[in-house]
Amino acid sequence: xxxxxxxxxxxxxxxxxxxxxxxxxxxxxxxxxxxxxxxxxxxxxxxxxxxxxxxxxxxxxxxxxxxxxxxxxxxxxxxxxxxxxxxxxxxxxxxxxxxxxxxxxxxxxxxxxxxxxxxxxxxxxxxxxxxxxxxxxxxxxxxxxxxxxxxxxxxxxxxxxxxxxxxxxxxxxxxxxxxxxxxxxxxxxxxxxxxxxxxxxxxxxxxxxxxxxxxxxxxxxxxxxxxxxxxxxxxxxxxxxxxxxxxxxxxxxxxxxxxxxxxxxxxxxxxxxxxxxxxxxxxxxxx
Amino acid sequence: xxxxxxxxxxxxxxxxxxxxxxxxxxxxxxxxxxxxxxxxxxxxxxxxxxxxxxxxxxxxxxxxxxxxxxxxxxxxxxxxxxxxxxxxxxxxxxxxxxxxxxxxxxxxxxxxxxxxxxxxxxxxxxxxxxxxxxxxxxxxxxxxxxxxxxxxxxxxxxxxxxxxxxxxxxxxxxxxxxxxxxxxxxxxxxxxxxxxxxxxxxxxxxxxxxxxxxxxxxxxxxxxxxxxxxxxxxxxxxxxxxxxxxxxxxxxxxxxxxxx
Numbered sequence: 318x319x320x321x322x323x324x325x326x327x328x329x330x331x332x333x334x335x336x337x338x339x340x341x342x343x344x345x346x347x348x349x350x351x352x353x354x355x356x357x358x359x360x361x362x363x364x365x366x367x368x369x370x371x372x373x374x375x376x377x378x379x380x381x382x383x384x385x386x387x388x389x390x391x392x393x394x395x396x397x398x399x400x401x402x403x404x405x406x407x408x409x410x411x412x413x414x415x416x417x418x419x420x421x422x423x424x425x426x427x428x429x430x431x432x433x434x435x436x437x438x439x440x441x442x443x444x445x446x447x448x449x450x451x452x453x454x455x456x457x458x459x460x461x462x463x464x465x466x467x468x469x470x471x472x473x474x475x476x477x478x479x480x481x482x483x484x485x486x487x488x489x490x491x492x493x494x495x496x497x498x499x500x501x502x503x504x505x506x507x508x509x510x511x512x513x514x515x516x517x518x519x520x521x522x523x524x525x526x527x528x529x530x531x532x533x534x535x536x537x538x539x540x541x542x543x544x545x546x547x548x549x550x551x552x553x554x555x556x557x558x559x560x561x562x563x564x565x566x567x568x569x570x571x572x573x574x575x576x577x578x579x580x581x582x583x584x585x586x587x588x589x590x591x592x593x594x595x596x597x598x599x600x601x602x603x604x
Numbered sequence: 605x606x607x608x609x610x611x612x613x614x615x616x617x618x619x620x621x622x623x624x625x626x627x628x629x630x631x632x633x634x635x636x637x638x639x640x641x642x643x644x645x646x647x648x649x650x651x652x653x654x655x656x657x658x659x660x661x662x663x664x665x666x667x668x669x670x671x672x673x674x675x676x677x678x679x680x681x682x683x684x685x686x687x688x689x690x691x692x693x694x695x696x697x698x699x700x701x702x703x704x705x706x707x708x709x710x711x712x713x714x715x716x717x718x719x720x721x722x723x724x725x726x727x728x729x730x731x732x733x734x735x736x737x738x739x740x741x742x743x744x745x746x747x748x749x750x751x752x753x754x755x756x757x758x759x760x761x762x763x764x765x766x767x768x769x770x771x772x773x774x775x776x777x778x779x780x781x782x783x784x785x786x787x788x789x790x791x792x793x794x795x796x797x798x799x800x801x802x803x804x805x806x807x808x809x810x811x812x813x814x815x816x817x818x819x820x821x822x823x824x825x826x827x828x829x830x831x832x833x834x835x836x837x838x839x840x841x842x843x844x845x846x847x848x849x850x851x852x853x854x855x856x857x858x859x860x861x862x863x864x
Binding site for chain 1: 632655656657658668669670671672673675676682683684685686688689690693694713717722725728729730731732733734735736737740741762763764765766769775778779780781857858
């Protein structure tokens with residue numbers, strides 16, 4: 318049953334060193350505040366899962382929280398590389414990162430399998446691709462009915478899934494809308510679920526087919542306004558495209574990155590503190 | 605006659621290939637620009653699908669990321685990412701997959717994973733994204749990318765997404781449902797796979813470009829069709845629409861350098 322609590326309490330009580338953690342959100346609703354809190358609390362040895370690592374995992378990887386990553390597209394959207402991810406893969410900084418890379422279709426199916434309680438997913442994919450040669454978890458089976466060769470991929474079963482949503486009610490039922498990515502599947506695939514929300518309301522004013530996660534599948538709901546920044550929350554605020562651009566220069570250099578993490582995350586108490594420092598430093602980075 | 609850039613020529617030439625009414629699965633960057641230009645010019649009824657979930661997106665500005673809010677707001681419907689890949693792409697609803705890549709070979713196999721050895725990469729690229737299954741399952745694949753020796757290579761460092769494999773009927777024998785790449789549009793020319801060998805062949809050359817330039821920008825001995833024609837220059841209306849689209853995009857996002 319959803320516990321409405323602070324993000325600090327949720328992360329400290331529910332995410333443990335060595336856990337498999339999925340923080341999902343497809344460009345939209347990326348749970349950045351929760352990522353920061355994981356860095357702030359110095360979590361280590363996490364097995365990270367996410368379709369598009371984005372800035373949120375660039376930060377976690379660069380801050381030394383992760384030992385492995387399962388993903389399907391590792392770029393800074395519209396900008397270029399994720400330099401911390403690349404530095405970890407290419408140079409082993411701050412320590413080596415084991416990567417298992419898949420395709421989007423594979424990852425999406427793997428979350429569905431996880432949410433469905435199945436050990437693996439089946440898809441028509443990867444024929445002719447070199448990906449199965451470098452990722453031995455991608456395998457092939459013959460369809461027992463038609464004989465067609467199909468690809469399989471292990472289900473994603475996170476210890477903890479973290480997502481950001483627009484609203485929760487006071488009981489902890491969660492409503493999200495707009496681009497939904499794989500958040501529902503990621504939540505239902507996990508043993509524990511943390512949801513940060515823009516707003517806590519008396520009543521979710523949602524039509525019958527809206528994407529609602531009921532309180533009884535969620536472990537903790539945390540009220541974190543702007544908690545997806547610099548990604549966006551449909552109906553609340555837009556994507557901070559300038560910061561995605563500015564991140565390129567910050568992440569390109571180890572010292573600049575370390576200084577940014579120190580000032581914006583380690584030296585701030587919470588996401589409100591981050592937003593204050595971020596507002597002060599924004600003109601500097603975009604100048 | 606108005607002047608235009610090679611990028612504009614490439615985008616216009618790619619946009620013209622998209623049939624009106626086609627259901628098109630769009631990659632971000634050049635494919636998205638060309639597909640939206642087509643929607644605003646020769647193919648008003650094209651249905652644009654983005655992997656983040658929007659179906660029938662009609663953005664007034666180009667998305668910077670594959671999941672921009674603009675795509676959701678202008679779509680006929682927004683579904684989950686698993687649904688996009690399972691029901692719509694794998695289910696056989698996509699006519700054209702529109703892709704870009706970092707490297708391509710003579711049979712239009714694509715690399716977006718790594719330059720150099722996988723375990724000791726010279727350049728680590730973003731990876732697969734939706735491309736492998738788009739390349740496999742879309743009924744046809746269109747490719748748009750700038751042409752150079754670094755991009756058009758004799759041998760790919762890594763095959764991320766399958767084209768015509770090693771040519772001939774290899775793709776069919778492998779049991780892939782889609783027909784694979786049917787056209788490659790670059791800033792120099794338009795290529796199509798040969799009907800039998802499936803090796804990319806230059807079909808039309810953009811105005812002002814020479815055969816030597818194309819040979820020089822290709823990492824294998826590129827073949828030319830017997831009846832190569834000159835690509836029709838961008839028409840004033842095409843350029844006007846493309847430039848207005850870019851201007852609206854720059855005003856919305858701030859001007860992007862090297863955005864893909």
